[in-house]
Amino acid sequence: MDVHFRKLRSRFHLSPAEERFIRDSVSEFRTYPENHTAIRAGEELNHSTILLSGFMGRYKDLKSGLRQITELSLAGDWTDIHGFTLKRLDHDIGTLSPCRVALVPHERLQVMTEAYPRLTRVYWFGTNLDAAIHREWELSLGRRPGIARMAHFFCEVYVRLDLVGLVQAAGYDLPINQTELGECLGLTPVHVNRTLQQLRESGCLDFRAGRVTIYDMPALMRVGEFDPGYLYLGPQPL
Amino acid sequence: MDVHFRKLRSRFHLSPAEERFIRDSVSEFRTYPENHTAIRAGEELNHSTILLSGFMGRYKDLKSGLRQITELSLAGDWTDIHGFTLKRLDHDIGTLSPCRVALVPHERLQVMTEAYPRLTRVYWFGTNLDAAIHREWELSLGRRPGIARMAHFFCEVYVRLDLVGLVQAAGYDLPINQTELGECLGLTPVHVNRTLQQLRESGCLDFRAGRVTIYDMPALMRVGEFDPGYLYLGPQPL
């Protein structure tokens, strides 16, 4: 759970009572294998999930089989706290790697909204941050060319992983394949491959075998026109 | 304000006290002209806005001048309640037509989170619904071909306007031009024009002079692969 509080504390001060309330709210820990669908669209929900380690994603599919990942969940994130108010999701949630999660019953979140208004606002902020990430991806998918979209994506994941100490000197682990990367970027696997080669040749970045190596972050940010404002980093007023 | 409560009541029961609290929270009514930027990205916020009539949008821009509209706000919607927790936005908010709005100070929303937990959950639901719409647009922008994207868009607006009685027999008013439609769909104006012609020729729909006329809704839904599940229509558990 520490990774969750670490992420929270990067933006907000939490009282001991608030932190204790959340710690005491976990009803169960689980481990999921790679490529496991944890929640299916439409299914009735009575708990939400905190991702402790690994990578999960939100998936939406077309009948044609084409699939879009609409957001990546990283260690420390709620994967589905929006399910607390929505009660069923409009998308699947699945793992991209083996994952460890903590489950929190919705009754506890209900109690939270009644007894811990500040904590409620903190988590409301969290879902609004998710929406901000969705919007940035809409901009990428709608308007950025493939290479900028990809560069922007790697910048975002860099910054978000850095929040929880998962960035090392020259890069980070991202255990997904090129097809899944394409599902994030709205590109076919073949085109992902060719675009990756462009980024490699430009000397910005390498991505292979689930490992991102960044050679030139400023250049990468320039290519992706990356501005982290939408991630609301650092202490927030609230 | 009635249009706002009408939309709320389509999904939730509101107590008289809750409704009164919101009515009493409006500090000001305003009228904006067409094409007015009401909120700029990054600007510090101390109120949120309910759209009473007209059409507004959330805009994100690239340096190149390309622009993406990430969501449309319709009469009855909060345009920026996410600003309550975020305190500044990652996008501009502007009008697509002349608009009438009601402003609610953030102090009142703060009080709401402390005294009206159920109302808080209702509005939290609202921002989660916004995120669901963002996700559906990500799917459109990333994976649907232009014509399906456009058909899907017109279906969504149809359903959302219908909620507040703004759909007439054969269609609805949508006072935007082809360039703005392209900014919603991630298409250039020229391509929007050609795609519209395809929809016209197929007999599904006509869009001209700010008016959408639907000739064959089932066909339109088929073209856009539209399933309204993501709009969480009808009474919600919460």
Added chain:
DNA sequence: CGTGCCCTTGAGTACAATCAACGTTCGTGG
């Protein structure tokens, strides 16, 4: 040592962008 998964490459295609011009409508001012 296959077999399957993933990555890579090549050739051809297509959807959508770009560039450029022209038409229509409408409001405004001479």
Added chain:
DNA sequence: CCACGAACGTTGATTGTACTCAAGGGCACG
């Protein structure tokens, strides 16, 4: 009242980014 300009819509020609189809290569694992 007509001329003009601006905004918007339409069309044609051309280009290019990204997709499709197809095949081959590397590597891990049973």
